Amino acid sequence: MISPESPVVILGAGAIGCYLGAQWAAAGVPVTLLGRDRLLSLNDTGFAVEGGPDFTGAELARNPKVTTEPAVLANAGLIVLTVKSTALDAAVSQISTFSASHTPVLCLLNGIAPVRRLAAALPEREISAGMVPFNVVWRNASTLRRSSVGEVILERSPATRALSAAIGGSGISLSDDIRAVQYGKLLLNLNNPVNALSGKSLYHQLRERPYRLVYAAALQEALDVYEGAQIAHAKSGPLPANRIVQMLRAPDWLFNTVALRLQKLDPQSQTSMAQDLAAGKPTEIDTINGEIVDLATATGQIAPVNTKLVELVKSASAGGQKTYTGAELHRAVLSTP
Numbered sequence: 001m002i003s004p005e006s007p008v009v010i011l012g013a014g015a016i017g018c019y020l021g022a023q024w025a026a027a028g029v030p031v032t033l034l035g036r037d038r039l040l041s042l043n044d045t046g047f048a049v050e051g052g053p054d055f056t057g058a059e060l061a062r063n064p065k066v067t068t069e070p071a072v073l074a075n076a077g078l079i080v081l082t083v084k085s086t087a088l089d090a091a092v093s094q095i096s097t098f099s100a101s102h103t104p105v106l107c108l109l110n111g112i113a114p115v116r117r118l119a120a121a122l123p124e125r126e127i128s129a130g131m132v133p134f135n136v137v138w139r140n141a142s143t144l145r146r147s148s149v150g151e152v153i154l155e156r157s158p159a160t161r162a163l164s165a166a167i168g169g170s171g172i173s174l175s176d177d178i179r180a181v182q183y184g185k186l187l188l189n190l191n192n193p194v195n196a197l198s199g200k201s202l203y204h205q206l207r208e209r210p211y212r213l214v215y216a217a218a219l220q221e222a223l224d225v226y227e228g229a230q231i232a233h234a235k236s237g238p239l240p241a242n243r244i245v246q247m248l249r250a251p252d253w254l255f256n257t258v259a260l261r262l263q264k265l266d267p268q269s270q271t272s273m274a275q276d277l278a279a280g281k282p283t284e285i286d287t288i289n290g291e292i293v294d295l296a297t298a299t300g301q302i303a304p305v306n307t308k309l310v311e312l313v314k315s316a317s318a319g320g321q322k323t324y325t326g327a328e329l330h331r332a333v334l335s336t337p
């Protein structure tokens with residue numbers, strides 16, 4: 001039950017957690033943001049949120065209270081998990097230690113494995129999965145910007161029905177097949193390492209065909225692996241995945257005038273993996289492209305393109321080559337035997 005005494009607690013208040021927390025608080029939902037020290041100053045100043053249908057122009061979000069104290073989990077009516085997958089185990093242990101065993105958890109992490117791991121670690125809980133389609137970046141220490149389009153989709157459950165009712169349904173839809181939605185989203189995330197290794201904004205990376213060809217190869221490979229493993233995926237965005245592959249292969253003049261407009265990407269957009277790699281943090285590569293590699297292995301298939309992307313990101317994280325021109329990345333991923 002969500003109420004002022006039992007707020008929504010967002011565990012892992014970063015780009016996505018703060019954006020959604022501000023959006024839900026603006027709709028009248030009691031929200032507490034549980035994050036790191038650097039967020040605490042936002043309690044005094046508030047933070048500006050730009051972009052998206054609920055924030056026309058920059059709006060100051062003062063409502064969500066920010067804390068670093070996991071003890072707030074004890075009174076949560078709903079825990080919304082928005083940490084990176086690399087921080088999942090520590091977050092699960094905080095949930096177990098501090099919250100009541102009946103408190104539901106909504107998992108908004110990218111990838112498929114995180115929600116499975118969560119359900120396995122907390123078998124007594126109501127666990128729901130969700131999918132965030134759009135990109136959010138910090139423009140500076142107190143300004144968040146949503147830089148692409150789409151609607152959040154949540155698995156239909158008692159907890160998500162209550163959340164959706166509390167926010168008046170806006171910006172969220174409920175699904176009875178969240179697994180297909182997550183597998184559909186994973187296909188978009190296969191570009192994350194390409195974006196991270198380009199060192200460019202998403203908008204500028206996608207404008208260069210050699211980068212797009214690498215992403216197209218990773219995406220086509222994933223579609224083949226899904227087919228071999230009989231995995232259903234939902235459409236994520238306006239085009240089906242096979243049309244996205246075709247579109248990515250189009251010449252720059254066509255892609256840059258048609259496809260980029262459809263996504264309404266703004267020039268500052270940057271994938272979450274690019275943000276991590278640039279900040280020297282561990283990346284989610286194992287739960288993104290690594291998921292395709294694991295699925296291929298489990299079903300007797302191979303996934304050399306995604307395997308190579310995993311390798312390159314791990315090498316970059318370990319101090320190896322961090323940025324690649326389009327031609328360099330194309331050669332490194334697609335020209336190896």
Ligand SMILES: NC(=O)C1=CN([C@@H]2O[C@H](COP(=O)(O)OP(=O)(O)OC[C@H]3O[C@@H](n4cnc5c(N)ncnc54)[C@H](OP(=O)(O)O)[C@@H]3O)[C@@H](O)[C@H]2O)C=CC1
Nearest residue numbers: 012013014015016034035082083087109110132135136272
């Ligand atoms: N950013 C985006 O545009 C999108 C991201 N996603 C997905 O959403 C998820 C969250 O991504 P994003 O918001 O970018 O991630 P961020 O890194 O911006 O936010 C996570 C925040 O949680 C903090 N944190 C980690 N563990 C804890 C803990 N136990 N207690 C309190 N705070 C904690 C992190 O701090 P620290 O770094 O110091 O550990 C970080 O500040 C990921 O799975 C991502 O793939 C999905 C769609 C779009």
Ligand SMILES: CC(C)(CO)C(=O)C(=O)O
Nearest residue numbers: 133134135188270271272
């Ligand atoms: C929205 C998208 C695909 C790109 O920003 C993303 O999920 C991410 O950055 O991890």
